[in-house]
Amino acid sequence: MKRLIAIFATSLSLFNTAIAHDSATAAYLGNEGVMVVHGETKVLFDAFYADSYGQYALVPDTIVEAMMKGAPPYDGVDAIFVSHVHGDHFTAEPAVAYMRANPTVRLYAPQQVHDAIVNSGVADNDPLMARVFGYDLGPEDSAINFDVDGLQVAAVAIPHAGNRPHIQNFAWRVTLGEETTVMHLGDAGTVVSDFSRHMQHFKSRKTNTAFPPYWFYGDANGEMILRDIIDADRTIGVHVPKRAAGDGDKWRARAGGDLFTDPGETRDLIGK
Numbered sequence: 001m002k003r004l005i006a007i008f009a010t011s012l013s014l015f016n017t018a019i020a021h022d023s024a025t026a027a028y029l030g031n032e033g034v035m036v037v038h039g040e041t042k043v044l045f046d047a048f049y050a051d052s053y054g055q056y057a058l059v060p061d062t063i064v065e066a067m068m069k070g071a072p073p074y075d076g077v078d079a080i081f082v083s084h085v086h087g088d089h090f091t092a093e094p095a096v097a098y099m100r101a102n103p104t105v106r107l108y109a110p111q112q113v114h115d116a117i118v119n120s121g122v123a124d125n126d127p128l129m130a131r132v133f134g135y136d137l138g139p140e141d142s143a144i145n146f147d148v149d150g151l152q153v154a155a156v157a158i159p160h161a162g163n164r165p166h167i168q169n170f171a172w173r174v175t176l177g178e179e180t181t182v183m184h185l186g187d188a189g190t191v192v193s194d195f196s197r198h199m200q201h202f203k204s205r206k207t208n209t210a211f212p213p214y215w216f217y218g219d220a221n222g223e224m225i226l227r228d229i230i231d232a233d234r235t236i237g238v239h240v241p242k243r244a245a246g247d248g249d250k251w252r253a254r255a256g257g258d259l260f261t262d263p264g265e266t267r268d269l270i271g272k
């Protein structure tokens, strides 16, 4: 009996250790740039871009330098996801520089982003292109799904806000460590039918944390999409204008929901 208790105690402490290891956090980089970490697994969304269009936060130089050097906590990134090709979400040069400095990291994106990398001067037969995965996915196409490097990945194309039908905009859903599922919506518009046609996809896996553009808050359709279709445990709004930096509490109160406003800020994704 004593031995049984000892074994039980040992397995309990192992269990506790496992829990302690599986912390999950989201770190804000700027505009819609987010790093999500689950244990040893790390992914980046919309992290490489050069255009602020005068109103959106760029990734601060200190964070860019740490990312390029692979300094903690920006070391060991497993994959990069890009929502769409607009310059406040993606610019080929910094993305390519990062991929050259990190020779195993892969990039997943709409085909237009793949083409932007080629058009920036990376030859088709450059080994780097073997790590660039572009998908030609339209709003009516069913979701893509794949597993890679311990990540379970899915995406649907959700049309860009403001009637820009020529832009491929993806909502990526990524599960890290088989436990933490996040969804990044890019610049999705708040058209209910653009989401409801993918209901089966959205219901096929529970999203723990969604990162919608902040215009989903306070918009009847946006709120309905977040509540009834995406149904995440929590949402953190992104794409907030840079003038919100330093004033996050006021912006969050006014939005009626959580927002990332200051590059470098983080959220613990375990619990709420």
Ligand SMILES: [Zn+2]
Pocket: 084, 086, 160, 187
């Ligand atoms: Zn855009």
Ligand SMILES: [Zn+2]
Pocket: 086, 088, 089, 187, 239
């Ligand atoms: Zn944008």
